[in-house]
Amino acid sequence: MAAxxxxxxxxxxxxxxRIVAFTxxxxxxxxxxxxxxxxxxTPRTEIGVKIFGMAHGLxxxxxxxxxxxxxxxxxxxxxxxxxxxxxxxVPLGSVIFLIWADRTGRIGRAPGATGxxxxxHPGAVSGTGRxxxxxxxxx
Numbered sequence: 001m002a003a004x005x006x007x008x009x010x011x012x013x014x015x016x017x018r019i020v021a022f023t024x025x026x027x028x029x030x031x032x033x034x035x036x037x038x039x040x041x042t043p044r045t046e047i048g049v050k051i052f053g054m055a056h057g058l059x060x061x062x063x064x065x066x067x068x069x070x071x072x073x074x075x076x077x078x079x080x081x082x083x084x085x086x087x088x089x090v091p092l093g094s095v096i097f098l099i100w101a102d103r104t105g106r107i108g109r110a111p112g113a114t115g116x117x118x119x120x121h122p123g124a125v126s127g128t129g130r131x132x133x134x135x136x137x138x139x
Contacts, residue, residue: 010074010108011108013070013073014070014107016066017066017067017070017098017107018098020062020063021063021087021095022095022098023062024059024060024063025092027052027055028091029091029092030048030052030056031049031052031053031055032091033052034046034047034048034049034050034052034053035048060088063094064085064088067081067084067085070107071084074106074107074108080101080106084097084101
C-alpha cells in the first residue's frame with residue numbers, strides 16, 4: 001500500500017470528495033424538484049427530470065468512485081464504506097455523511113486535532129470552560 005500513498009495526495013482526494021458530495025446533494029434536490037413538476041406541479045413538464053436525472057446519474061457514479069478513492073487513501077473500515085454507500089442513495093445523505101466523516105476524522109484530521117500536546121497542563125480548564133484550551137486574551 002506504500003504506492004497508494006505516494007500516488008494519491010490524500011488532501012486533494014478529500015477535497016474532490018467534498019465537492020462531489022455537495023454536487024450530488026444539489027443534483028438530488030434538482031431531481032426531486034423535477035419530479036414534483038413532472039407528477040404534481042403546474043405546468044406538468046418532464047424537462048427537470050431529463051436534465052437533473054442525467055446530471056444526478058453522472059454525479060452519483062462520480063461520488064461512488066470518489067468514495068472508493070478516499071476510502072482506500074484513508075483506510076476506511078467496512079462500516080464507513082457502508083455508510084458512504086448509503087449516503088449516496090438517501091437524498092442529501094452525501095452531505096450528512098460528509099459532515100460526519102469530517103467531524104470524526106474519516107476524511108483527514110478531525111477539527112481541533114493538532115497532533116501536539118496542549119499548551120496547558122492536562123487538568124487545566126480555560127476561561128471558555130473547555131479543558132486544555134487557553135483563555136482568550138482581553139485588553
